[in-house]
Amino acid sequence: MEYPVHTRQQVLDNPALTAFVLDTLVHNLSWLYGSEMDNPDNRDAWVHHNLQAPDPFWRLVVATRDSIPVGFLIFTVKNRTLYINDIQILPA
Numbered sequence: 001m002e003y004p005v006h007t008r009q010q011v012l013d014n015p016a017l018t019a020f021v022l023d024t025l026v027h028n029l030s031w032l033y034g035s036e037m038d039n040p041d042n043r044d045a046w047v048h049h050n051l052q053a054p055d056p057f058w059r060l061v062v063a064t065r066d067s068i069p070v071g072f073l074i075f076t077v078k079n080r081t082l083y084i085n086d087i088q089i090l091p092a
Contacts, residue, residue: 001070006060008051020069021060022046024088050074063089 011017025046026038050058057078063071071089075082 002064002067003061004064006062008053008055008058008060011060012047012051017060017062017069018047018051020062021072021088024072024090025086027090028088058085 006014006017011021022043026043029037055076057076059075061073061075062069063073069090071087073087074085076085077083
């Protein structure tokens with residue numbers, strides 16, 4: 001497996017990667033909140049809050065198997081403290 005690290009701008013610049021992250025979040029969270037959470041407003045709000053907000057320490061680590069993304073981890077480091085913002089794994 002490989003674990004490439006991406007900045008906010010790299011995720012914004014890669015529509016396929018942005019779609020993978022959003023699709024994975026929606027799929028996993030729909031088990032808790034229902035399918036109505038998958039709408040353009042929610043997706044735009046996530047992009048605005050996570051990708052367009054100025055945070056130079058935000059990073060996305062994508063787990064890939066055979067060049068296919070299977071999950072991701074979002075983290076930030078501030079004041080020498082590691083914050084795990086999100087961990088999402090695709091169902092097997």
